[in-house]
Amino acid sequence: MLEIKDLVVSYGGVPALFGVSINVNDGEVVSVVGSNGAGKSTLLKAISGLMKPEGGEVVLDGKSIHNLKAHEIVKQGIVMVPEGRHLFGQMSIVQNLMMGAYQVTDKKVNADRLEKVYSIFPRIKEREKQLAGTLSGGEQQMVAIARGLMSEPRILMLDEPSLGLAPIMVKEMFRMIKDIKQTGVTILLVEQRLKDALILSDRAYVLQTGKIVMEGKGEEFMNSPEVRQAYLGL
């Protein structure tokens, strides 16, 4: 469904991705793992239109979308939940969520979506009137993901959802991502926590200094001695 071919992205002349190619099929959870500075976030930013790629292609269902603007890409059904949550701290939770439904003006549709999102994250429903800035890190991450889901994306891209969360929250977060997967949303996950990400994923790519160095099925990765040694420290 989503195909990235030879993507080249650079920050003011300094290249961050050198010809990255990945593909994501309908209904899959695909992880891109790798260490700090490997280019994981850059990849997501380029797909979501926040950065313009210098070369290569992003193709969604046979249509090339890398020349579209960020808001047009959301309209195509790809939404990114940015790293570090980026909530609107001075707005309430429910207002934050409504910001995610920019493309829809139908009140009834929005109310339905809100219900759906709350059914995945019941914890944030109890506090819907609370200011987003006053939530705990885990709750903020839930709101950030829920806000992304409000646009009913076909592909949800999560950038380090476990960043800065307490270990018990991390577990819960991955369980919720699994729930989201079950609703039929395709997920592209970027993570540093390899083990949790691989357990959840159908397929995975390893990104190292701007290049894909390995790809395969989630379990294969877990069992591959090279990966275990090099990345998991097992």
Next chain:
Amino acid sequence: MTDNNLIKKLWQRPSIIIVTLLFLFLLVVPKIVTGYYLHAVILIIMYATLGTAWNWIGGFAGQMSLGNAVYFGLGAYATACSQLWWGWNPWLGLLLGIVLSGIVAFLIGLPCFRLKGHYFAIATMAVGEIVNIIFTNWDAAGGASGLYLTITESSLLNFQFASKVPYFYIVLVLLVLATAITIWLKNSRSGYYFRAIKEDPEAAKALGINLVNRKLMAIILSGTVSSVAGSFWINYMLFIDPPSAFLIMTSVQIALIAVMGGMGTVWGPIVGASIIIPLSEGSRMFLGGTGSGIDLVIYGLLIMLVAIYQPGGIVGAVNNYTKKRQSKKKATLKAVQEVSE
């Protein structure tokens, strides 16, 4: 019982009472003050309107425009020129001003919104200066010596009155309309999108909010309403020249009014104008020619004080105070309950 409830509800929201009283008071102001003091009140209301319009782009959408005097001046010049050149009715001139300002706001916004933060402010400042120079050198539009409006019969249709009182009511209506727009913005989706852009443009973009469109909406709204204030101004003063229309100080004053009163608040610009305008008028009155420029010194000081101590402005400070008091009240109430249990 229901009456009691209503009173109780009103009591809990004292702002409604204050605003109603203030509005009723304003309605009878022309009966109380006359002459120069009525002129000062008209100035306050007009600047409150301009500050309110700035608040949409600056306070809500977070784009620090230092060129809002451009729209004000365009409104004034559109009314004056269309009357002098083509004999248009001033109300038609007002509409022309709205259209022109909307177009200019769009043309300014399109390139300037590519800039962030201070650079946007500097760019809008530069645009103001450019427009100022164009009008100073444009002889058909009066050049440096400015334009006088032809004096016509005193009537609403002609937008000219022998007394100041009708002007007062017209500008009051304008302020009420502008404030109504702010209240609507504060509670509408559009207003939330503006705030989202201000708080975190990167996140807003990732969510699919069309930043450029939304910012253009904000600047066009701000520009058109400022232009109406300009059209009012020329019909009131019957004279306009480039310094009184496009001077950078006017832009700064407009922004300062909103910043000082409270950015992103409904009443901030009104509070700000009620402080700043008497300050500048007062210094002019008491110090005369020798003290000219002293109001600018005071502005500079005020900007520093607000930036350091109270970034939320006066209304922001009051809101914080009442919130703190309420939570304190709640806390004591809870403590008392716990003790009694």
